[in-house]
Amino acid sequence: MPIFEVLTPMSVLLCFLGVFIGIIMGAIPGMTATMAIAIFLPLTYSLDMIDSIGLLIGLYVGGISGGLVPAMLLNIPGTPSSLCTTFDGYPMTKKGEGEKALKVGITASIIGGFFSLTILYFFAPMLASVAINFSSVEKFLIIVFALTIIASISKGSLLAGIFSGILGIFISLIGTFTDNNEMRLVPPGLEDELVYGFSLLPVLIGLFAIGQLLQEAEEGMETASHQKFDLQKGKNKFSFKLFKNQKVNVVRSSIIGTFVGMLPGVGGSAASITAYSQAKNFSKNPEKLGTGEPEGLVASESANNGLIGGALIPLLSLGIPGDSTTAILIGAFLLQGIEVGPLFITSNPDLWSGIIFALLIANLVMFTLMFFSIKYFAKIVLIPKYVIFPIIVVACVVGSYAINNGIMFDVWTLLLFGLFGYIFPKIGVQIPAFLIGFILGTQAEKYFIDSLKGSGGDLTIFFTKGPIAIVLWILILASLIYAVIDSRKTKKKAENQQAA
Amino acid sequence: MKKKLWMLLVVAVLGALLAACNSETEDVSEGGQEADQEAEEVSGDAENTSGEEASVDLNRIRVVIGSSSTGGDTYQNADAVSRYTEEALDTNMKVDAVGALRAFDELGKANDDGSTIMFFHDMAYLGVEYGSFDQDDELENWRIGPVVATNPGNAFLTSADAPYDTMAESAEWLEENPDETITVALESGGVSEIVFDGYYLWVEEEYGTDVTDRIHAYVTGSQEDKNQALWDGNTDIIHGSIGANKQYTEDGVEDKIKMKFLGITAGERVEGFDVPTFAEQGITVDGEEFVFDKEFFFLMPKNVDENFATALNDAIADVVKNPDYEEDLNTNTYIVNHKPADEAEEYLLDKREKFRSIIERAPDLDEIAK
Amino acid sequence: MDVKEFFTIEMSYSTYHLVFPRIIMFILIVMGSFLLIRTLVKKSKDRENSAPFKFFTNHYDRVKFYGTIILLTTYAAVLQHIGFVLTSIIFMILLTLLFIGNLRKKSILVSITNGLTTTIVVWYVFGQLFDITLP
Known part of the structure; x- marks a missing residue:
């Protein structure tokens, strides 16, 4: 047409x-x-x-x-x-x-x-x-699969990376669980503000933008190295090749x-x-x-x-x-x-x-x-x-x-997570891993609970649901094993370089 | 609104042209800003020509709604009524889909000039009765505005191949097959829970507890979640509406996702749909026909400016007579249902009283939820 | 105990919201304590080699750092009371000046231009044209 x-x-x-x-x-x-x-x-x-x-x-x-x-x-x-x-x-x-x-x-x-x-x-x-055909079980496993990236992007300590991711999931759970409208993990006094938990967008830009702003302020807003150079250094031009x-x-x-x-x-x-x-x-x-x-x-x-x-x-x-x-x-x-x-x-x-x-x-x-x-x-x-x-x-x-649509608390969230974005790297919490946990946390919970509601609380449903679930488990395991091997390799390389 | 859009177009084209002319010679940031400023002037002039003489003294009314979705019936009804009312009031109305808890919160903090008002349906008070919303949010603490529309298609559905065709038959079927169970997907604290409770209490009266013991609830959230729960095989019956679910019931839909209606809770049938009402099926509670109309209305701060409340009430009275408004509602299977503010207040308080007794005897979700 | 039973979680409507957080909290505490112990052990092992933990970088810019934090907090705090346009203009001028770090004529000019243009463009395009709810 x-x-x-x-x-x-x-x-x-x-x-x-x-x-x-x-x-x-x-x-x-x-x-x-x-x-x-x-x-x-x-x-x-x-x-x-x-x-x-x-x-x-x-x-x-x-x-x-x-x-x-x-x-x-x-x-x-x-x-x-x-x-x-x-x-x-x-x-x-x-x-x-x-x-x-x-x-x-x-x-x-x-x-x-x-x-x-x-x-x-x-x-x-x-x-x-x-x-x-992807029921809540398979969706939960897809989310877990996406979460395995936390392991592969961890810089330095693999465990610290995973810890950061889980911390992100934990923070994302603050607020109301919609199935039964019950609040959990909300600090007393903040019930009104945190009924829906922290919003993703202020958390995201807080961690990156405001966090970076504070870090730059600490360093005195020096002109960064890349600002002094030309944007295109001769040989590294873009080409469709x-x-x-x-x-x-x-x-x-x-x-x-x-x-x-x-x-x-x-x-x-x-x-x-x-x-x-x-x-x-x-x-x-x-x-x-x-x-x-x-x-x-x-x-x-x-x-x-x-x-x-x-x-x-x-x-x-x-x-x-x-x-x-x-x-x-x-x-x-x-x-x-x-x-x-x-x-x-x-x-x-x-x-x-x-x-x-x-x-x-x-x-x-x-x-x-x-x-x-x-x-x-x-x-x-x-x-x-x-x-x-x-x-x-x-x-x-x-x-x-x-x-x-006009919530002042979201601005405070922005600033709070800006402060976190500044503090986290200093105490070994990895921001990308944290964020991925935060982004995927609520979905992981929803599909986890939905699966269990369907199975009457039986956890084996995650393995017995069907062939798609099995394939997903294999992918998840492969991804994890790969990440561990890769992290070891990188570590060894770093050690070798230090020794040399 | 259309004018605004044209303005945007003009601005964008001009902006792009300006940027293209300047950018070669100028520093980028300046070029961009200049284009923006230029654009500003252009549209600024046009804006002024639409001289404003408001019958309410507000440039903008914010309408917060009790749903966070822009695809649901609350948004559609709010959008339709606001579009016509803003003309009548000669102001701008903006619908903000903030969700129930936040909408109440905003309304509680709102100025009394009418700059923030709320639009919602029966869940506004049902939620309080079920304990989903705070007791402070009960109807008495707001100024109740006019009722403007009904969604008559509030319904239950099941898979097309289910062995029963109505809600009444489903109970009969349960009695005849003592090994079977039925799970119903619903949302807690809302319209779907009250109509489920009506069904449940009727089955209890009619067939006794050995049948109701085999009725379970699958508590979940949005309409999509309910549909998916049916397709996953996690539930047998779901709550839905004619507007949202009719496309899954039509001929030519794949068997796997095909659904059928089991009945609607409104007092009258919806034109063009062969779906019996609860009353037709003989579903009664305490000997009375069980009828539940899902109605949409405005809520305002308790001490809202008297002039504003009157102006809104009058404006709505005109809007509901407008055939265009009616047509807009009908495209989405909603119908006009007008009750002026004073009538609406009495009506809603009565309605709440009537359903309170059902809520008091309603089954505990803890026991019937899987 | 039956294997099946071991892998079953008691699901009750009124506690749906606690199931997942409890699992996550458990993992978090186990991993957290492991990491903490590991760090402490490492620290005590090579106490001589490792430098003491320092939060700030050497010679950090106190004025700009604390100034930014104070400005940000004040901005958010007064935003709704004074209104978006006025607060933002003042805030942007002050923040730009703080970052430039001097009060020369040119700096003041730059900061005022920056504050005015950004605020007005944002206010007009988003607030008026796009109808976004501004503070």
Whole structure:
């Protein structure tokens, strides 16, 4: 079907606008794709369905992609799903390869986006029924699988890394358990503030942005080494050839991203986390990941754009949102009186191809806009710290306040975890591991309890549920064993180097 | 709203153009900021032309709702009524999906000028009765605003291949098959618990405790969780609604996920759906037909400004007569149901009284939850 | 005891919320104490070699560090009382000045520009255009 029979010029224009605003929102620490879509949701009522789809898909793609900019350049993940992008992106910027890093990330993003789009287009209905075969047991195991990354990204002490992750899970459990509306682990006196626990976004940007701010303040806001250098040190220029060696990585990460994104209720951040840990497990030089390898960027970014197509699969073929962003998209359909459900694709063929085309255009626009403006984006790192940090603080405060529609306590959360972000590294708690625990903790609990509710409290259900569960256990064990061996190897190498 | 969107478009295009012209020669940060400032002026001018003369003295009314989802019936009803009321009041209304506990919290802290009001359904008082919300949040501590809509599709569903077709038949089936059990997925403290309790008490009256002993509850959260619980085989019956679940009941849906309705709790059938009401099925509690209409209404701070309360009440009275509003509700199978504020207050207090006795005798979830 | 029984957790509606936190707390305490003991043992073993634990880096910038903390806390504390625009402008000017570290004419100019533009852009774009709830 020719594109312009389905898409009106208006919808293409709105898609363009959506991507543009989405990228900016995603690039501001504290603003997310989810928030961008929520803001524009009431506006879509006055538009035709196809036009509003263009706008919302544009916002979604732009919002997820924009997150890589601050993640790479400032070590602040713009959105939760770009957490793993900081692991290799920031070290590259420090080495003076900021622009290259951005280009690698953007290219990986569009590949991941197209990959998942293809899967969405050809296999949506089929994969959707696979997705609902994943009961709470399998979902719990997927989360555990994603958590094993904690072991493989631990720097220094493996045990300290795992401890940090568990601490993150523990903190995430503070608040109310929704099944029975009972509060737990809440310090007395804070019941009103912590009914829903700490919000993810203020915790995330607090740990990274405010934590880093305090650390820089302690060091006196010196000009950083990478600010003195040119962004492009001669020989290390970006070239598409770089992706030649990354074929397997790109495909694997896109598949993981699409697949994890597809599982209802698991979604976003878990996708890029799992892809990153697998990139590390399969890498020829695992010890190099985390020190500024394009390989890590490719994994994280192709996975988090892959999840967009993935999350749309259960949404469009079953009416079940795959993540929090698609949950808001459902609202957009309902406002127009359109039911998203198992018959959506067959009964709305025009809308369905409209969505596919909108995704296609959004990805292209995202790539073009970002790839060619990246030179200017990258200069963010050259802005003096005394200018950029106050801006970041205000953006973070506004974002935290607005994320739950105006809660002052979220601003205090931001500052509290900012303080933690400063203290943690000094006492050996590893921030990335902590955060991954925090992000996945509540989901782990939900599916753990759901599984037990189904089995009447019988724990063996996790092993006896069926073949998928067994496969997942094998993956989990393999991932753990690999991480332990790798950690030993790295340690030995370090010792050898010291001896020599 | 449409105007705003156009404004945004213009701003973005201008911004992009400006940035493109400047960026080659200028330092980035400045180029960006300048474009932003320029954009500001452009849209700032346009904003002023829509001269405002408000019938309430507020630029913006924040409507907090008791649900944190933008896909649920609370949001849709809040959005529809706000869209029409903001015109009538000549102000801006913004729906914030903050969730029940936070909505009450915000309302408790709100100014008395009407700048923050709440929109919710029967769970507002049921939650207090069930102990999910604080006693301080009971109806007496708020100023009750008008009732504006009903969701008549409050329903129970099961898999398409289940051996019973109505809620009444499910109890009969349980009696005939003493080895079988039924698990019902519901959310605690809400509308789904009260209608489950109605069913449970009726079965107890009609068939006795050896049947109710085999009815279990699977307590969970959102509609998606309930659907998934049915597909996982963890429950046999789920609470849902016609609006949210009808797409799984239609012809052509895969067998594995296909559902069927077992009955709705409203007083009358929903047009276009062959789903019997609880009353038709003969479900009674204390000899009276069990009817539960899920109704949506406004709550305001206790000492809200009298002028505001009147203005809102009057505005709503106009909105509900608007056929466009009715059509908007109907697209999502909701119906207009208007009760002005004074009537609504009496009505809701009565309704609460009526269901209080059911809640008092309701089964303890500790005993029936798996 | 039956194996099956050993692997079964008592599930009761009113205590759903405690099951998982208890498991996590148990693991946390076991690992925490192990790590603590290990660190202490290591410390006592090579007391001569290891330098005493130091929280701050050498010659840390007291003024900027404590200044930032005080500014941040004050900002959050007065934000809702004075309003977003005014508080943010003042806060940004002060923070920028603190980081520059002097009161030269140029610094003051930079800080005022930074404070004014950022705040107004944020206020206008997010507060007015996008209708985000600002403090």
